[in-house]
Amino acid sequence: MGTEQTLMVWGPPGIGKSEIVAQFGSELGMPVSVLLGSQMSPEDLAVPLIDPQTYTTRMCPPDTLMRPEASVIFIDELNGAEPDVMRAFFPLINERRVGSHFFPQGSVVVCAGNPTAHNSVARPVPAPLMNRMYHVQLKVSSTRGWLTWAGANGVHPLITDFIGETGLRSLIGPPGDDDQLSTTPRGWAIASRALYGWNVDRMENAGSPAHARQMQVIVQGAVARKEAEEFGAWLTRRAQGVSLQAVLRGEQKLPDPLEHRALVAHLLALLRSRLSSELPRLEADARGETRTLADQATYLLTTLSQTAPELATSLISDPGIPAWFLERLGQRLISVSN
Numbered sequence: 001m002g003t004e005q006t007l008m009v010w011g012p013p014g015i016g017k018s019e020i021v022a023q024f025g026s027e028l029g030m031p032v033s034v035l036l037g038s039q040m041s042p043e044d045l046a047v048p049l050i051d052p053q054t055y056t057t058r059m060c061p062p063d064t065l066m067r068p069e070a071s072v073i074f075i076d077e078l079n080g081a082e083p084d085v086m087r088a089f090f091p092l093i094n095e096r097r098v099g100s101h102f103f104p105q106g107s108v109v110v111c112a113g114n115p116t117a118h119n120s121v122a123r124p125v126p127a128p129l130m131n132r133m134y135h136v137q138l139k140v141s142s143t144r145g146w147l148t149w150a151g152a153n154g155v156h157p158l159i160t161d162f163i164g165e166t167g168l169r170s171l172i173g174p175p176g177d178d179d180q181l182s183t184t185p186r187g188w189a190i191a192s193r194a195l196y197g198w199n200v201d202r203m204e205n206a207g208s209p210a211h212a213r214q215m216q217v218i219v220q221g222a223v224a225r226k227e228a229e230e231f232g233a234w235l236t237r238r239a240q241g242v243s244l245q246a247v248l249r250g251e252q253k254l255p256d257p258l259e260h261r262a263l264v265a266h267l268l269a270l271l272r273s274r275l276s277s278e279l280p281r282l283e284a285d286a287r288g289e290t291r292t293l294a295d296q297a298t299y300l301l302t303t304l305s306q307t308a309p310e311l312a313t314s315l316i317s318d319p320g321i322p323a324w325f326l327e328r329l330g331q332r333l334i335s336v337s338n
Helices: 017-028 083-095 144-152 157-166 185-197 209-219 225-239 244-249 261-278 289-304 309-315 323-337
Strands: 007-010 032-036 047-051 056-060 072-076 108-113 134-137
Touching: 007 017, 017 032, 017 072, 017 108, 072 083, 083 108, 144 157, 144 185, 157 185, 157 225, 157 244, 157 261, 185 209, 209 225, 225 261, 244 261, 244 289, 261 289, 261 309, 289 309, 289 323, 309 323
Parallel strands: 007 108, 007 134, 032 072, 072 108
Antiparallel strands: 047 056
16 A cells, blocks of 8 residues: 555654664565654755756755665654645655656655654644545554564563563553653663663662662663652562562462552552553453453452452452453452352
8 A cells, every 4th residue: 555655654752653664664675765854954855956058947856765766765753844844745745756756666655743742843734735645543552562572672671571560551651741751662672771781680789679779760761750660669579579470370379468468459559550551441352462361350359359358349449440341350259259
């Protein structure tokens, strides 16, 4: 489709739109030319050259757009461009040309942008331009894809373990204001490089509360404070040898809620966060890993209700958890109590 119709990919910052386009070009064996809309002026796309013999002008594009073979032309941050730059992009997007130069047959034009709610410099795209593109909404609905990518690209295991256990809400947070960090998959990749740069695996105090605080400070340079604090708390709990993921899988027993009430309450808070951010609104849409999470959580909470029913039922009042799961859990708790 991309060879005939320009694509517009929408998504919040830092979720990998640019990387996806680069991978797309690599898989097709096509070079990728990147135009950064927010950093361009109209003359960056083409400048007029005057022919003194004919007294005419022709538009001269940059050499990266003059490839003889088919390529991917990627306009990143399209809606971060100034209005006159958006107008200059119009023939490229609509006709696949710059001036009198038409791109070779088979070329692909892809644009990307952030919703205005996620980017203070984003502008509405004019309706004539919007209506000439096919729009794709890109969102992160699961941690699985990112964890697969992170494992293949050497993201620090402390970060992948943390995201794997705490779930989607830790991977990507709400948009931040100007001069404020927000938590994104890209931010966690930056945090990983910081952890490697500090040689955290060689610190003598690894596993101590002081070590957890150091890790928190390091990652807070790349993600929002809330997620950095949760990372530090997770490291402290990890040092106690307790993992929510392992408990859900049956690899570890849940600590005794009578002896370790605060720890169990913290694990339940993590579980509540995962259930509210990862379970679909409709039960029919629960499949694969979300269905597994629902089954594991139901079993864990049913078991917990036999020793600490007040903790197990504390999730039922959470409005963020889908109603179908709460109804299912309530039925199981009633059947156990009878």
